[in-house]
Amino acid sequence: MQGIRGRLYSRLLLVLIVILTLLLLVSTLAFWAQELWLGNEYQLGKYSTKIEQVFESPTQWLPGERINKDILVVNEGTVPAFVKAQINLNWFGQDDLTGEPYGLTFTTKETKEQEYAAVVSWGSDVVLLSRGTSSVDSLSLGLPVVDTITAANGKWLLLDEEVDKYGNLTFYYIGVLKANETTPLLIDSVEMNHQIEAKIMGTQTIYNKETKEWLTEYLINPSYSYEAGRFVLTVNALTTQATRDALRAVFKSEVVAEQAIISYLETIVNDEVGSTSTTLEKMLYFDEYNGEIQFTPINSDGQNWFMSFFEMLPGGEYTDVLMIENRSSNNYDLYMQVVPKMNQSEMLDELLQLIQMKIYLADKLIYEGTAKGNLYDNTTGDLQEVLPLGEYKAGTQNKLKVELMLSQETRMQYGDLLTKIDWRFMANEITELKPQEKPPTINQPQTDDTAMLIKYISIMLLAIMGISGCIYFLKRQQKER
Numbered sequence: 459m460q461g462i463r464g465r466l467y468s469r470l471l472l473v474l475i476v477i478l479t480l481l482l483l484v485s486t487l488a489f490w491a492q493e494l495w496l497g498n499e500y501q502l503g504k505y506s507t508k509i510e511q512v513f514e515s516p517t518q519w520l521p522g523e524r525i526n527k528d529i530l531v532v533n534e535g536t537v538p539a540f541v542k543a544q545i546n547l548n549w550f551g552q553d554d555l556t557g558e559p560y561g562l563t564f565t566t567k568e569t570k571e572q573e574y575a576a577v578v579s580w581g582s583d584v585v586l587l588s589r590g591t592s593s594v595d596s597l598s599l600g601l602p603v604v605d606t607i608t609a610a611n612g613k614w615l616l617l618d619e620e621v622d623k624y625g626n627l628t629f630y631y632i633g634v635l636k637a638n639e640t641t642p643l644l645i646d647s648v649e650m651n652h653q654i655e656a657k658i659m660g661t662q663t664i665y666n667k668e669t670k671e672w673l674t675e676y677l678i679n680p681s682y683s684y685e686a687g688r689f690v691l692t693v694n695a696l697t698t699q700a701t702r703d704a705l706r707a708v709f710k711s712e713v714v715a716e717q718a719i720i721s722y723l724e725t726i727v728n729d730e731v732g733s734t735s736t737t738l739e740k741m742l743y744f745d746e747y748n749g750e751i752q753f754t755p756i757n758s759d760g761q762n763w764f765m766s767f768f769e770m771l772p773g774g775e776y777t778d779v780l781m782i783e784n785r786s787s788n789n790y791d792l793y794m795q796v797v798p799k800m801n802q803s804e805m806l807d808e809l810l811q812l813i814q815m816k817i818y819l820a821d822k823l824i825y826e827g828t829a830k831g832n833l834y835d836n837t838t839g840d841l842q843e844v845l846p847l848g849e850y851k852a853g854t855q856n857k858l859k860v861e862l863m864l865s866q867e868t869r870m871q872y873g874d875l876l877t878k879i880d881w882r883f884m885a886n887e888i889t890e891l892k893p894q895e896k897p898p899t900i901n902q903p904q905t906d907d908t909a910m911l912i913k914y915i916s917i918m919l920l921a922i923m924g925i926s927g928c929i930y931f932l933k934r935q936q937k938e939r
Contacts, residue, residue: 492790492885493897494742494751495797496764497878500813500829502864503537503769504874507697510640519689522652524579529645531695533635536769536874538700540723541631542709543614543644546692548625549575560687562621563597566653572597575651576689581643583613584629587715599627607632607722614644617715630719634700634726648691702727703773703866740764742858743783744790744850744885751885764881765860770813772868780858784850789888791849796831796841797880797900806877812868818859819847829862829879844899849888 512528519525531541549560563572574597586601587610599619604610610632617628631641663674698708702724709720741754753764765778784790798807813829824845831841850856884897 492751492887494753494883496742496753496881496883498765498829498881499763499767499876499878500765500770500809500862501768501876502809502868502873503699503771504535505537505539505699505870506535506873507531507533507539507541507635507695509693509695511693519650521650521654524647524649527645527648527691528643529693530581530643531631531635531641531697533637533639533697536637537771538634538636539697540700540705540709541635541641542696543629543631544694544696545627545629545645546625546690546694547576547578547621547627548690549687550690562625564651564654566651568653573651573653575654576691577649577651578645578691579647579649581614581646583642584616584644585610585613586616586619607719611726612642614642615719617713617719628716630716630723632719632723635697644693645691648689650689699771700727701771701773704771739781740779741781741783742883744786744788746785746787751883765862767862770864772864773866774864776862776864778860778862780860781855782847782850782858783855784852787852789849789851790885791888792847793844793884793886793897794841794847795844795882795884795899797882798830798842799878799880802878805872806875809868809872809875809877810879812865812872814863814865816861817841818857818861820856821859831879842899844884844897846896850885 508531510528510530510532512526514526516523516525531543533539547562549562560575562574562576564575565571566573578599580599580601584601585604586599587607588603588605597620599616601616601619604615607615612633613631614629615632617630619627621627629644635641663672666673696708698704705720705723705727709716709723711717711720743752743754744750745752764780765776767776767778770776782792798810807830810830811828811832815825815827815829816823817825824847825841827841847858848856882900886897
């Protein structure tokens, strides 16, 4: 009797384990059918500018000789830039570039006036701001004069044609230098002034009575000996990303004329520079037939990308909108969660932390933190935990709006990096009895169906263990009999 009862219990236990395993497997399949993963990708713009020069130093530079020297600035990056250039002019001894420089000007023998020893031919789009001339006695550089900064659009603008005590002239490019574009020529050529006299003006021969020899002496030019000198022209370009914040930080100046130029450049910053808003509608909806979540992306590559922003700039603002609609005849509770990518480098994760993010559901702020899902404070939910997006009855619609801003403190080392993160959406059907429980939070980064596979394997192992246990118990019962 006791053996019959044991066999009955064993069979009932086996049937119970099989039923529970099947129910768990079916419920798991049903739950995972209501899930959708959307990829998000963010990439900083590549910031890269350089001075381009075409110049071949002459071995022997003679008065009146013109040397080609083309100088301009190139934007090799993907983001627009502002450009400021400083040109340094100096004459030094032939073998001494560290000693006291010669004067830039000399008094000509013919006119008895001051002229530059090296005459620079400027580009055709280089102009002088009339109000920038600090002295009426300044030696002219031969530049056309404009009365307003506006008149210098698309040109190089010189603030003051009087070279400072260090031999510097300061220019601003009035405009935004876009990606893969170049500025106009700043310098075209340099000529040694034809009125420069030779170091040796002549010779004289004198008879020395004591030695009874004829001696030849050189007559040396008493002025600066440019013939034995070296002219050094150096160009330093200061560039910055074409945003108002970067402009103020990098081009800040105490000079009133420069402040006026900086203020003007602020006004011509294109409102689209450093800000992007998507205008095409992206749709997340519940299918009418089986309630599965569907997503209609804009990208033609067919991948489930929601937010894809490239060429992001520090201080730039970006927005995207996702319309959510229940096209089915059933009611659903919707949830979302941010899931970091597996095996993404530490630097790419740091970049996500530099992107500030706000999420609005029907104009109500539901999250404020980083793009990685971390909070700044406790006023909103943590996106790395499951965040409820509310109930969606049949036929209802709502709007999810995302606002991003890349931190102004973002350093150039992040330039051109592409970082990614996944958004996980989950929908649970609301039954007449009660809604299904809240989906679990994924604590470990997942990028595919690995979690589902692990869950299925775990369930099957559990079932195998249960069945094996029952078989072992039955065999043991038989041996005891």
